[in-house]
Amino acid sequence: MQAVIVNEFGDIEATGLGHMPGPIPEPGEVLVRNKAVAVNYVDLLVIAGTYQFRPECPFVPGKAPAGVVEAVGDGVDRFKVGDRVLAMAEEGGYAEQVTVAADQCYGLPDSMPYAAAAAMALVYDTAWVALRDRVRVREGEVALILGASGGVGYAALQLAHAMGVRTLAGIARPEKAEFVLDAGAEAVIDLSVPDLREALRRQVYEANGGKGADVILDPLGGDIFDAALRALAWRGRMVVIGFAAGRIPVIKANYLLLKNIEVSGLQVSDYRKQTPDIMRQCFTDIFSLYEAGKIKPAPVTQVPLKDYRSALIQVRDRSAHGRLVLAIE
Secondary structure (H helix, E strand, O other): OEEEEEOOOOOHHHEEEEEOOOOOOOOOEEEEEEEEEEOOHHHHHHHHOOOOOOOOOOEOOOOOOEEEEEEEOOOOOOOOOOOEEEEOOOOOOOEOEEEEEHHHEEEOOOOOOHHHHHHHOOHHHHHHHHHHHHOOOOOOOEEEEEOOOOHHHHHHHHHHHHOOOEEEEEEOOHHHHHHHHHOOOOEEEEOOOOOHHHHHHHHHHHHOOOOOEEEEEEOOOHHHHHHHHOOEEEEEEEEEOOOOOOOOOOOOHHHHHHHOOEEEEOOHHHHHHHOHHHHHHHHHHHHHHHHOOOOOOOOEEEEEHHHHHHHHHHHHHOOOOOEEEEEOO
């Protein structure tokens, strides 16, 4: 089968398009013919060897492809050949085929194209778990979504809006304002302003009647995390999703005590392994909201598998508009 192969950890140029034997499903697994897979920032970390889970080289990168079941291993009764699925694989998506544990696959609604399923994977489930389980958001609360024009942020804006939550969109590029407002944000918080430590909290208070945010989702870290922590309301809840801004911040525990606030973390891969029941509910909700027209993926640009390097470069340089999806024939 054709696949993107990483023979050793490094930058994008260390990868190559080649051929390797197709996988065979073991007991409890399904073989999926990949149709589409999103290009994610995390793919760059995996290729570089800096992600928390390091596959053994050589390997095929790419998480959560969407495709068709081609074969099933012994003991699999949830799926049959021909079923359309989202396969929450940790690797192997940048290839024509992948094997995945059957309990990590989710049947797709008939109305959902493969490209849409791939575009929503990783970001909508991450946002759902962050909102529902980590910060336990309630209808009528106010959520500040940092990095709101990115994959997880955009998903969180839509999901929170569908849950009856008021949202403030934190963005570093003012030209993205219309994009996040269309996703359901009530107001934009400019993360590019000088003196962010004071300005972020001031903007939140101005947008929320002099009050802080009930919940904050942060995929950025760095100085933005430091400033956002000060914008939490009393008994507010904040979840750390990543450190796209570069620096891993440090918290002084006395600040948590004085404001009665919570800060938690989210590694959604562990949810898939440890709490499959929560993840089934997660995807049931996401697919239902999609079918109801209440959420939709960011605009999708499809590129052929052979052009994967240019797609990764766009994600690395943050020049992509919407979601980049590799179309696999």
